[in-house]
Amino acid sequence: MxxxxxxxxxxxxxxxxxxxxxxxxxxxxxxxxxxxxxxxxxxxxxxxxxxxxxxxxxxxxxxxxxxxxxxxxxxxxxxxxxxxxxxxxxxxxxxxxxxxxxxxxxxxxxxxxxxxxxxxxxxxxxxxxxxxxxxxxxxxxxxxxxxxxxxxxxxxxxxxxxYDKARMEFARTLVADGRYTDVQPVDRSGYRNFGTEHDGLADRVAHGVHAGLPPLMRAHVGPYGPNREEAVRLFTDWAYRLASSGMLDVLSIGTSQLTQ
Missing domain, CATH: 3.40.50.280 (Cobalamin-binding domain)
Structure with a gap:
């Protein structure tokens, strides 16, 4: 038209x-x-x-x-x-x-x-x-x-x-060759309170800088669901599996506003 x-x-x-x-x-x-x-x-x-x-x-x-x-x-x-x-x-x-x-x-x-x-x-x-x-x-x-x-x-x-074109082409190449599946979790242990309820973002960043580790990994994750209990249960399962992988440092809760 x-x-x-x-x-x-x-x-x-x-x-x-x-x-x-x-x-x-x-x-x-x-x-x-x-x-x-x-x-x-x-x-x-x-x-x-x-x-x-x-x-x-x-x-x-x-x-x-x-x-x-x-x-x-x-x-x-x-x-x-x-x-x-x-x-x-x-x-x-x-x-x-x-x-x-x-x-x-x-x-x-x-x-x-x-x-x-x-x-x-x-x-x-x-x-x-x-x-x-x-x-x-x-x-x-x-x-x-x-x-x-x-x-x-x-x-x-x-x-x-x-820049945008190059970035998209780089992403397509990564997905196509499949080598990202060989990436292993970064061992970020070695500082006080690691993995405890007192662990914190500032401490993890400082340790990473001191030890020469890669940047922290963050993901925005969450299911849609009008049923709050079901959505929270599913999000908890996802969070547990992500934590068990050892790949993630920061989890941003992305559950829809209907269940937050």
């Missing part, structure tokens, strides 16, 4: 999903390219939770029409199945209200951002009509998927920084 410089981007998410960083980053990128971006306010995000109710649908429609939104992004980065259902419901409500361009409405293009599994399902059901964002796209890739011409991108983005 032909891109117009006067296009207005709307970005929305159901309020149950508090992941807003991706939306903010995309909004900043688009604004750097000179486009108007409207991020849905709390009232609109709340309405997306209850699109079976007429007032909620009217709230979303009013937001779209009053802001003349022509390109609309929908984000849901919690459970994959819930994300697909939420987007399909959202898309259906827009169709019922004649908001899509092929019905004479203002919305010329829609986008979906979610977990990889959700993106795969949305792509299979909507095809090329709805570009999907897994979250690992580079700034230039994201803008191209949004339909932004390279002539409208800042030079440092359009040129795909060599």
């Amino acid at each position: 032909t891109f117009r410089n006067e296009d207005v981007f709307g970005l929305v998410r159901p309020s149950v999903d508090v992941h807003t960083l991706g939306i903010s980053l995309i909004a900043d990128l688009l604004r750097d390219c000179g486009y108007r971006v409207v991020i849905a306010d709390e009232q609109v995000c709340e309405a997306c939770n209850t699109l079976d109710l007429r007032p909620s649908v009217e709230t979303v429609e009013r937001w779209i029409r009053e802001n003349r939104i022509s390109r609309l992004g929908f984000s849901y980065r919690l459970d994959a199945e819930d994300g697909v259902l939420a987007f399909e419901r959202f898309h259906q409500r827009l169709r019922e209200r004649l908001l899509l361009a092929n019905q004479g409405g203002p919305v010329r293009r829609m986008f979906f951002a979610g977990l990889p599994a959700a993106c795969d399902i949305v792509r299979s059901r909507f095809g090329n009509d709805v570009p999907v964002f897994h979250g690992d796209e580079s700034p230039a890739e994201s803008l191209r998927m949004l339909g932004v011409p390279e002539s409208n991108m800042p030079p440092d983005i359009a040129g795909e920084p060599l």
Whole structure:
């Protein structure tokens, strides 16, 4: 679909999903390219939770029409199945209200951002009509998927920084050759309180510097789950297995906000 410089981007998410960083980053990128971006306010995000109710649908429609939104992004980065259902419901409500361009409405293009599994399902059901964002796209890739011409991108983005390309190529090489599976845990013992409840990050870093050890290893880990007890039990199992491997020094709890 032909891109117009006067296009207005709307970005929305159901309020149950508090992941807003991706939306903010995309909004900043688009604004750097000179486009108007409207991020849905709390009232609109709340309405997306209850699109079976007429007032909620009217709230979303009013937001779209009053802001003349022509390109609309929908984000849901919690459970994959819930994300697909939420987007399909959202898309259906827009169709019922004649908001899509092929019905004479203002919305010329829609986008979906979610977990990889959700993106795969949305792509299979909507095809090329709805570009999907897994979250690992580079700034230039994201803008191209949004339909932004390279002539409208800042030079440092359009040129795909060599550092980013080299980093991605390095990562692909590591995965392809499989040698990372031969990496062994670093023995970081040898300082007071190692492995006890009094062990600390500062002590471990200081010991590593003194002993010439590699940097500490950190991972952000956690399952999604609406059932708190089940999610905590699963996270505990993951944490135990990671600790037993001896590979990890710092564990960042990444369990979804529904179970934290």
